[in-house]
Amino acid sequence: MSTPATPVSPPLKDELDIVIPTIRNLDFLEMWRPFFEQYHLIIVQDGDPTKTINVPAGFDYELYNRNDINRILGPKASCISFKDSACRCFGFLVSKKKYIFTIDDDCFVAKDPTGKEINALSQHIQNLLTPSTPFFFNTLYDPYRDGADFVRGYPFSMREGAPTAVSHGLWLNIPDYDAPTQLVKPLERNTRYVDAVLTIPKGTLFPMCGMNLGFNRELIGPAMYFGLMGDGQPIGRYDDMWAGWCTKVITDHLGLGVKTGLPYIWHSKASNPFVNLKKEYKGIYWQEEIIPFFQSVVLSKESTTVQKCYIELSKMVKEKLGPIDPYFVKLSEAMVTWIEAWDEINSPSSKSAPAAAVDASASSKKK
Amino acid sequence: MAAAQKPTPLLKDELDIVIPTIRNLDFLEMWRPFFEQYHLIIVQDGDPSKVIKVPEGFDYELYNRNDINRILGPKASCISFKDSACRCFGYMVSKKKYIYTIDDDCFVAKDPSGNDINALEQHIKNLLSPSTPLFFNTLYDPYRDGADFVRGYPFSLREGVPTAVSHGLWLNIPDYDAPTQLVKPRERNTRYVDAVLTIPKGTIFPMCGMNLGFNRDLIGPAMYFGLMGDGQPIGRYDDMWAGWCTKVICDHLNLGVKTGLPYIWHSKASNPFVNLKKEYKGIYWQEDIIPFFQNLTIPKECTTVQQCYLELAKLVKEKLSTIDPYFTKLADAMVTWIEAWDELNPSADVAKVAAK
Numbered sequence: 246m247s248t249p250a251t252p253v254s255p256p257l258k259d260e261l262d263i264v265i266p267t268i269r270n271l272d273f274l275e276m277w278r279p280f281f282e283q284y285h286l287i288i289v290q291d292g293d294p295t296k297t298i299n300v301p302a303g304f305d306y307e308l309y310n311r312n313d314i315n316r317i318l319g320p321k322a323s324c325i326s327f328k329d330s331a332c333r334c335f336g337f338l339v340s341k342k343k344y345i346f347t348i349d350d351d352c353f354v355a356k357d358p359t360g361k362e363i364n365a366l367s368q369h370i371q372n373l374l375t376p377s378t379p380f381f382f383n384t385l386y387d388p389y390r391d392g393a394d395f396v397r398g399y400p401f402s403m404r405e406g407a408p409t410a411v412s413h414g415l416w417l418n419i420p421d422y423d424a425p426t427q428l429v430k431p432l433e434r435n436t437r438y439v440d441a442v443l444t445i446p447k448g449t450l451f452p453m454c455g456m457n458l459g460f461n462r463e464l465i466g467p468a469m470y471f472g473l474m475g476d477g478q479p480i481g482r483y484d485d486m487w488a489g490w491c492t493k494v495i496t497d498h499l500g501l502g503v504k505t506g507l508p509y510i511w512h513s514k515a516s517n518p519f520v521n522l523k524k525e526y527k528g529i530y531w532q533e534e535i536i537p538f539f540q541s542v543v544l545s546k547e548s549t550t551v552q553k554c555y556i557e558l559s560k561m562v563k564e565k566l567g568p569i570d571p572y573f574v575k576l577s578e579a580m581v582t583w584i585e586a587w588d589e590i591n592s593p594s595s596k597s598a599p600a601a602a603v604d605a606s607a608s609s610k611k612k
Numbered sequence: 613m614a615a616a617q618k619p620t621p622l623l624k625d626e627l628d629i630v631i632p633t634i635r636n637l638d639f640l641e642m643w644r645p646f647f648e649q650y651h652l653i654i655v656q657d658g659d660p661s662k663v664i665k666v667p668e669g670f671d672y673e674l675y676n677r678n679d680i681n682r683i684l685g686p687k688a689s690c691i692s693f694k695d696s697a698c699r700c701f702g703y704m705v706s707k708k709k710y711i712y713t714i715d716d717d718c719f720v721a722k723d724p725s726g727n728d729i730n731a732l733e734q735h736i737k738n739l740l741s742p743s744t745p746l747f748f749n750t751l752y753d754p755y756r757d758g759a760d761f762v763r764g765y766p767f768s769l770r771e772g773v774p775t776a777v778s779h780g781l782w783l784n785i786p787d788y789d790a791p792t793q794l795v796k797p798r799e800r801n802t803r804y805v806d807a808v809l810t811i812p813k814g815t816i817f818p819m820c821g822m823n824l825g826f827n828r829d830l831i832g833p834a835m836y837f838g839l840m841g842d843g844q845p846i847g848r849y850d851d852m853w854a855g856w857c858t859k860v861i862c863d864h865l866n867l868g869v870k871t872g873l874p875y876i877w878h879s880k881a882s883n884p885f886v887n888l889k890k891e892y893k894g895i896y897w898q899e900d901i902i903p904f905f906q907n908l909t910i911p912k913e914c915t916t917v918q919q920c921y922l923e924l925a926k927l928v929k930e931k932l933s934t935i936d937p938y939f940t941k942l943a944d945a946m947v948t949w950i951e952a953w954d955e956l957n958p959s960a961d962v963a964k965v966a967a968k
Contacts, residue, residue, distance in 0.1 A: 358724065381902065382817035384779065384871050385786060385801065392803060394796065397789040398818025398852040400902045401895060413750065420751060423763040430760065435751065437758055441805040449812035451748035452764025486764040505750050529767060536747065536766050 255283045256370050261344040263366070264336035268292040268328075273350050274301050280354070280364045284346075287336040289314075292328060309335060317590075324582040329475025331484030333455065334583075338590055343463050344373060349456040351514035355417045358438050368508035369412045369459030372442055376406025377502020379447040387442040387504070410465040410501040411492060414457035415439075416512040421454045423482075423529070424522035427515065442506040447497045450539055453489020457510045460492075464501055466591075467551040468492040470583040473576050480531070480572065481524030487576075490539045495554040498544040531569060538565050552584050559584075620733050621740070624649045627710040629732070630702035634658040634694075639716050640667050646720070646730045650712075653702040655680075658694060675701060687955075690948040695841025697850030699821065704953055709829050710739060715822040717880035721783045724804050734874035735778045735825030738808055742772025743868020745813040753808040753870070776831040776867035777858060780823035781805075782878035787820045789848075789895070790888035793881065808872040813863045816905055819855020823876045826858075830867055832957075833917040834858040836949040839942050846897070846938065847890030853942075856905045861920045864910040893936075900935050904928075918950050925950075 263284050265271065268291040274281065278301070286306035290298050294310035314335055315322045325335045330349065337345055346369055355363050375389040380403050388395045388404075395404055420435040445451050460469060468491050471484035496503055542561060548554040563577035629650050631637065634657040640647065644667070652672035656664050660676035680701050681688045691701045696715065703711055712732055721729045741755040746769050754761045754770070761770050786801040811817050826835060834857050837850035862869050908927055914920045929943035 382811050382815050382871075384781065384817060384820070386805060390803075392799065392801065394786070394788060394792055394799065396818050397787050397792075397820070397848065397891075398855070398898070399789075400898050401791075402899055415750065420760070421763050422760060423765075425767075426760055426763075433758065433760065435758065437756075437806055439752060439805060439807040440803055441807060445748050446812050446815035448814045449748050451750060452762050454750070454763070482763065489764070505748075525763075532764070532766050533768055536769075 256367065256374075257344055258283050260342055261285075261346060261366075261370070262287050262336070262340040262342040264289065264333055264340065264345055264347040265350060266291055266330040266333035266336070266347075267298060267350045269350060271298060271300055271350060273353060274304065276353050277348075278303070280366050284366070285342070287340055289332050289336045291330065291332045307339075309339070318586055321582050321586040321589075324470070324473070324579040324586065326471065326474045326478070326484065327476040329478075329481055329484060330455070331471035331474040334469055334471040334488070337462065337466055337469050338583075338587055340462060343461065344370070344459065345462050345466070345469075346459045347455060348458075348510065349512075352416070352456055352510040352512055355509045355511040357509075358440075363508050363510070365414060365457060365508035365510050366459075368442075369414060372412035372504045372507075373409050373459055373461055375409065377409045377444040377504055378403065378406050379444050379497070379502045380407070382446055383443075386506070387444070390442060407500050407502040408461070408464060409504055410461050410496050411453075411503040412459035413451075413453055413503065413505040414459070414508045414510060415506065416454075416457060417509045419512040419515045421456070421512070424518045424525050425529070427518035427521065431515075431518070438509060439506065442504050445493070445503045445505055450490055450493050450536065451503070451505065453485050453492065455485030455488070456512065457508070458485075465492060465496060465551055467555055467584055467587045468495045470555075470580060473572070473579050478572070479570070480527050482521060483525070483528040483532075486528075486532075490535070491555065491558055494539055494542045494544065494558070495551060498548065498554055499551070527570075534569055535566065538562075552588065555584055556581060620737050622649060623710060623736055626708055627651075627712060627732075627736070628653050628702070628706040628708040630655065630699055630706065630711055630713040631716060632657055632696040632699035632702070632713075633664060633716045635716060637664060637666055637716060639719055640670065642719050643714075644669070645728075646732050650732070651708070653706055655698050655702045657696065657698045673705075675705070683956075684952055687948050687952040690836070690839070690945040690952065692837065692840040692844070692850065693842040695844075695847055695850060696821070697837035697840040700835055700837040700854070700949075703828060703832055703835050704949075704956055706828060709827065710736070710825065711828050711832070711835075712825045713821060714824075714876065715878075718782070718822055718876040718878055721875045721877040723875075724806075729874055729876070731780060731823060731874035731876050732825075734808075735780060738778035738870045738873075739775050739825055739827055741775065743775045743810040743870055744769070744772045745810050745863070745866075745868045746773070748812055749809075752872070753810070756808065773866050773868045774827070774830060775870055776827050776862050777819075777869040778825040779817075779819055779869065779871040780825070780874045780876060781872065782820075782823060783875045785878040785881045787822070787878070790884045790891050791895070793884035793887065797881075797884070804875065805872065808870050811859070811869045811871055816856055816859050816902065817869070817871065819851050819858065821851030821854070822878065823874070824851075831858060831862065831917055833921055833950055833953045834861045836921075836946060839938075839945050844938070845936070846893050848887060849891070849894040849898075852894075852898075856901070857921065857924055860905055860908060860910065860924070861917060864914065864920055865917070897935055901932065904931055918954065921950055922947060 290310040472487040559580035566573035656676040838853040925946035932939035
């Protein structure tokens with residue numbers, strides 16, 4: 246494929262928001278500056294709202310702390326987690342853009358095997374702008390990449406693919422392991438660069454990690470609810486997992502695709518495995534029942550929008566998972582609250598409503 | 613995983629290398645360091661009066677069409693002629709637990725560091741470690757050094773399932789169908805993807821036979837490469853057919869299929885015009901065949917590969933024969949294949965005694 250001789254405007258510059266949850270600082274943005282600077286950021290500040298989070302100069306952003314979340318959502322704010330990066334989904338909700346890229350504040354720019362810095366954002370965009378192939382496995386992985394194609398035996402009627410809803414990136418250095426694995430293998434680092442993007446086949450669930458994730462908000466946004474985690478909740482570190490399972494059954498139902506693989510980021514911080522175990526341990530048991538639940542979910546034909554699918558899912562969660570623990574009843578209700586909030590904030594009449602503390606000064610001239 | 617890597621077992625007395633050929637076996641010279649210790653089964657296609665020279669030093673058995681006819685009698689009708697599909701005769705007569713099959717235009721590839729890739733060793737690694745078809749692991753094969761299951765992967769699924777098939781890939785000439793070859797004659801696969809992954813349960817894939825390993829004990833009878841070539845309306849769908857049958861049976865029996873490493877270097881691009889002639893019916897037919905495989909269910913009572921396969925043959929005759937009478941013939945050939953397999957591979961220890 247040819248590349249342009251002169252630089253062009255970053256792709257989707259006005260159609261994509263970068264959502265970053267943070268409780269500490271945003272120093273990591275300095276390293277991402279060449280790749281992110283032209284995009285609008287939505288910062289979701291977790292924890293103490295009186296703390297001031299410094300955003301490096303030159304970025305165009307809006308920032309929301311807990312007070313903003315409470316103000317904007319009112320009673321519905323109960324569905325947004327506190328003291329957990331799950332709060333990031335508030336950023337998905339208030340965004341006005343078609344695409345979202347979300348990244349954790351301990352994720353840095355990785356290098357590919359040639360030593361070149363990886364522009365993770367542009368790879369996600371590439372993934373989102375090309376079709377997926379969920380209906381049949383292509384052994385040469387993503388057939389829409391340069392130098393690849395569908396292989397012999399791939400049905401021709403399926404070669405248009407399906408629209409891509411999600412682009413799930415990976416991590417070099419600290420891999421995304423659960424607490425038991427972290428405890429058993431504290432030294433393991435992911436050093437293997439796998440040069441592939443592939444579609445996760447229809448009917449197959451996967452563990453979706455939220456630290457390097459892109460999605461088409463118009464296609465799948467309402468499914469990206471990161472659940473009830475953190476403060477006052479019996480579980481943590483299952484926010485992205487929950488969103489991933491819900492998202493996958495809905496994308497399967499609606500004929501949309503989920504890709505995984507490139508791009509890699511460099512994950513620098515290993516969270517404390519003892520703390521993680523405390524957060525996760527209920528999930529370790531619960532997921533043994535949650536997974537079969539999701540694997541056997543059948544959404545009705547009448548559920549033709551993401552919201553309808555999600556509401557239907559919430560009913561099933563209450564009915565089938567409620568018996569495991571009252572938490573799931575709460576969660577199913579929060580799922581409904583989330584959809585109500587989503588529709589309210591994203592209804593046509595509210596499109597122009599100003600959201601929150603937008604930093605007017607150092608920002609908007611970048612356009 | 614532990615810092616010291618355990619050496620991969622050679623399995624030299626448990627694995628046969630099956631090679632179909634119509635030309636010569638010169639390519640074996642390049643593979644000598646990796647293959648020399650193993651027993652080869654050469655299936656000579658085409659003119660049986662031609663003499664195929666096997667390079668010095670290899671331990672082998674060779675079968676031409678006369679041998680196939682002699683050994684199988686009337687059942688030889690299920691073995692294709694003038695098509696590399698005949699290779700499955702080699703699977704049938706093997707007495708080993710594992711098979712590796714490779715085409716005679718496939719050579720040793722190099723990895724990105726420039727090292728020669730021992731494809732056979734990688735296939736053995738793949739076959740000796742479990743698969744994970746029930747849930748997708750985003751770091752690919754969790755049993756590889758330096759990898760593991762990721763957060764969110766259910767613990768009860770971490771034992772995995774036995775691996776039945778190891779499907780390798782190809783650098784240089786990619787395995788494209790005729791239309792794609794015609795449209796993109798210059799495309800070469802230069803991307804080395806350092807991954808082995810399990811193809812999830814419920815997902816079908818296009819299985820290429822040119823760099824393929826499998827556990828014959830677990831899945832052998834499903835590896836029938838169909839009726840292709842001489843006297844048949846279709847070609848270049850042999851491995852595809854075997855792959856679709858194999859995958860639905862693996863899914864039913866809770867066995868795993870891996871794809872990815874190892875790479876071989878595929879040197880020869882077959883003639884796309886010839887390929888189009890062979891494939892073109894398949895291009896239409898597969899539009900019906902794929903939904904057939906995607907929607908079929910094998911009854912619980914089918915607990916062996918043979919039982920599953922015979923059930924499949926029934927379904928093929930019932931559902932696909934309306935497409936073309938070829939499928940009736942194929943269904944019958946599938947039954948013949950199982951009969952021949954069971955005859956040559958009786959389950960008792962008798963089989964060991966009867967070895968050549």
